Amino acid sequence: xxxxxxxxxxxxxxxxxxxxxxxxxxxxxxxxxxxxxxxxxxxxxxxxxxxxxx
Amino acid sequence: xxxxxxxxxxxxxxxxxxxxxxxxxxxxxxxxxxxxxxxxxxxxxxxxxxxxxxxxxxxxxxxxxxxxxxxxxxxxxxxxxxxxxxxxxxxxxxxxxxxxxxxxxxxxxxxxxxxxxxxxxxxxxxxxxxxxxxxxxxxxxxxxxxxxxxxxxxxxxxxxxxxxxxxxxxxxxxxxxxxxxxxxxxxxxxxxxxxxxxxxxxxxxxxxxxxxxxxxxxxxxxxxxxxxxxxxxxxxxxxxxxxxxxxxxxxxxxxxxxxxxxxxxxxxxxxxxxxxxxxxxxxxxxxxxxxxxxxxxxxxxxxxxxxxxxxxxxxxxxxxxxxxxxxxxxxxxxxx
Amino acid sequence: xxxxxxxxxxxxxxxxxxxxxxxxxxxxxxxxxxxxxxxxxxxxxxxxxxxxxxxxxxxxxxxxxxxxxxxxxxxxxxxxxxxxxxxxxxxxxxxxxxxxxxxxxxxxxxxxxxxxxxxxxxxxxxxxxxxxxxxxxxxxxxxxxxxxxxxxxxxxxxxxxxxxxxxxxxxxxxxxxxxxxxxxxxxxxxxxxxxxxxxxxxxxxxxxxxxxxxxxxxxxxxxxxxxx
Numbered sequence: 001x002x003x004x005x006x007x008x009x010x011x012x013x014x015x016x017x018x019x020x021x022x023x024x025x026x027x028x029x030x031x032x033x034x035x036x037x038x039x040x041x042x043x044x045x046x047x048x049x050x051x052x053x054x
Numbered sequence: 055x056x057x058x059x060x061x062x063x064x065x066x067x068x069x070x071x072x073x074x075x076x077x078x079x080x081x082x083x084x085x086x087x088x089x090x091x092x093x094x095x096x097x098x099x100x101x102x103x104x105x106x107x108x109x110x111x112x113x114x115x116x117x118x119x120x121x122x123x124x125x126x127x128x129x130x131x132x133x134x135x136x137x138x139x140x141x142x143x144x145x146x147x148x149x150x151x152x153x154x155x156x157x158x159x160x161x162x163x164x165x166x167x168x169x170x171x172x173x174x175x176x177x178x179x180x181x182x183x184x185x186x187x188x189x190x191x192x193x194x195x196x197x198x199x200x201x202x203x204x205x206x207x208x209x210x211x212x213x214x215x216x217x218x219x220x221x222x223x224x225x226x227x228x229x230x231x232x233x234x235x236x237x238x239x240x241x242x243x244x245x246x247x248x249x250x251x252x253x254x255x256x257x258x259x260x261x262x263x264x265x266x267x268x269x270x271x272x273x274x275x276x277x278x279x280x281x282x283x284x285x286x287x288x289x290x291x292x293x294x295x296x297x298x299x300x301x302x303x304x305x306x307x308x309x310x311x312x313x314x315x316x317x318x319x320x321x322x323x324x325x326x327x328x329x330x331x332x333x334x335x336x337x338x339x340x341x342x343x344x345x346x347x348x349x350x351x352x353x354x355x356x357x358x359x360x361x362x363x364x365x366x367x368x369x370x371x372x373x374x375x376x377x378x379x380x381x382x383x384x385x386x387x388x389x390x
Numbered sequence: 391x392x393x394x395x396x397x398x399x400x401x402x403x404x405x406x407x408x409x410x411x412x413x414x415x416x417x418x419x420x421x422x423x424x425x426x427x428x429x430x431x432x433x434x435x436x437x438x439x440x441x442x443x444x445x446x447x448x449x450x451x452x453x454x455x456x457x458x459x460x461x462x463x464x465x466x467x468x469x470x471x472x473x474x475x476x477x478x479x480x481x482x483x484x485x486x487x488x489x490x491x492x493x494x495x496x497x498x499x500x501x502x503x504x505x506x507x508x509x510x511x512x513x514x515x516x517x518x519x520x521x522x523x524x525x526x527x528x529x530x531x532x533x534x535x536x537x538x539x540x541x542x543x544x545x546x547x548x549x550x551x552x553x554x555x556x557x558x559x560x561x562x563x564x565x566x567x568x569x570x571x572x573x574x575x576x577x578x579x580x581x582x583x584x585x586x587x588x589x590x591x592x593x594x595x596x597x598x599x600x601x602x603x604x605x606x607x608x609x610x611x612x613x614x615x616x617x618x
Binding site: 071073074075076077078079080081082083084085086087089090093094096097098100101102104105108109110111112113114115116146148149156157159164165167168169171172268269270271274275277278283286287292294298299302303307309311329331332334335336342345346347348349350355357358359361363364366367368370371372375377 | 438452453498505506508510513514522541542546550557560568570598601604
């Protein structure tokens with residue numbers, strides 16, 4: 001993977017036809033991480049079982 | 055007396071959606087309004103933090119004067135090109151003119167069908183009209199008169215020849231152009247450069263002689279006909295074949311959600327096609343339609359079963375009720 | 391029973407609240423109140439299967455939208471070019487940008503979650519579809535926002551985007567090179583479209599309730615069990 005640092009301040013990562021700025025990559029990685037976390041983190045006091053209250 | 059519960063039913067057959075009514079399930083207390091207020095507070099805090107740390111980009115617009123100062127030869131070449139009809143805008147087609155049929159989506163010439171709704175005559179509107187607005191310059195007035203008096207073929211011949219000569223000159227420098235029959239075109243191009251440098255071109259194209267101008271169509275078409283704007287953009291990886299649609303100026307996050315739209319431009323057949331824009335649009339419309347209609351598309355709507363992330367999401371429920379996703383439950387009462 | 395009103399007219403005391411089928415008002419009232427089951431517009435309980443943090447991304451998206459609109463309103467007070475000349479304006483612009491980034495990030499995580507939960511089940515196809523159209527509409531809104539920056543970025547984006555739009559004929563009436571038109575699309579037209587879709591989407595969620603887990607079985611009512 002090539003890394004190009006341009007005078008204007010953008011750092012690009014190149015991998016074949018794919019070019020992505022480091023900032024964008026960070027955003028995508030953070031979103032995926034947040035999604036993965038959301039799948040396993042419980043909401044509120046999730047394990048309490050109160051049966052069939054209406 | 056022991057309770058005997060009816061055997062739980064087998065998982066629903068694919069074709070029939072037997073999803074039970076959500077309102078029949080056990081509930082627990084939950085404060086939606088408090089949840090919203092917490093979400094709002096959280097978003098505000100995060101927004102303020104990000105804005106504080108990173109601010110937002112604001113690269114100054116390229117002015118005509120700035121362009122003329124930074125790349126004068128490009129301005130001269132562009133003005134000449136407008137007169138010769140060789141610029142992008144001159145040969146664009148709808149919605150600006152009829153010089154070309156434009157792009158087609160397969161057999162459908164959608165661009166042409168839309169018609170000329172924003173008429174722009176590149177030579178006249180972008181170059182000659184602004185020049186005509188300059189008073190008190192005898193040489194310019196004479197050049198304009200000579201140019202307008204000549205038949206269209208002659209005008210094109212002069213401008214084309216001068217354009218070629220500029221390309222052949224070192225660095226496109228008008229001062230080093232080979233002698234030839236260019237008529238009044240070199241004078242017009244030079245006066246155009248002077249007009250741009252003076253700042254007089256900023257308003258001339260936007261207001262077009264009226265007082266209030268807010269439509270930047272002509273200014274932007276002229277700017278985009280030159281090479282300078284694109285050079286500046288490509289330096290920041292904003293070019294179409296640089297995944298530019300996803301990027302922002304400077305080090306700012308751009309628009310990562312545009313990844314699929316811009317991806318197609320990077321690969322054949324789109325990257326080499328004259329109809330790339332229409333083809334990519336058509337493809338993205340089809341894919342968007344696919345996303346919209348997921349509930350109705352067999353295979354696509356089954357992916358949640360094939361990639362069972364839902365077992366994580368609802369692991370608590372499945373464990374407590376003994377129900378297993380995609381597996382027939384054993385007979386008997388589920389644990390309470 | 392007779393009741394006498396202020397004018398001295400006798401009546402049954404129920405005038406004005408009847409269910410006259412011909413009354414447009416009564417019919418509209420019926421439709422509006424029938425949109426959501428009683429007590430479900432703002433319930434204080436939720437299904438016991440909602441035990442994952444993935445469920446908060448809808449409300450986060452909504453909250454972010456509120457901040458986007460609020461910061462947009464402040465920007466409108468200063469006008470289209472205020473943020474270039476004012477430090478306070480630039481701060482508000484930054485808030486508008488970052489709340490929009492959060493809005494999109496939360497919306498996409500919400501979409502991923504809803505997809506893997508197959509949330510369109512149980513007659514919820516329209517909920518999914520209004521969500522997708524709101525997503526696409528949001529992209530359009532953000533796009534017109536980028537076009538309204540009145541700086542280099544908007545110069546570049548407009549001159550590039552015009553080719554895509556022109557190629558399929560849309561550019562003939564959506565002129566991205568016209569900042570005055572694009573700004574009004576951004577602050578009037580698109581927010582109306584997105585607003586309607588978001589309201590519709592949320593009403594549908596409240597109407598149908600949050601989708602049960604995949605392969606969840608309808609629970610046996612408690613009353614039945616107690617009587618055996």
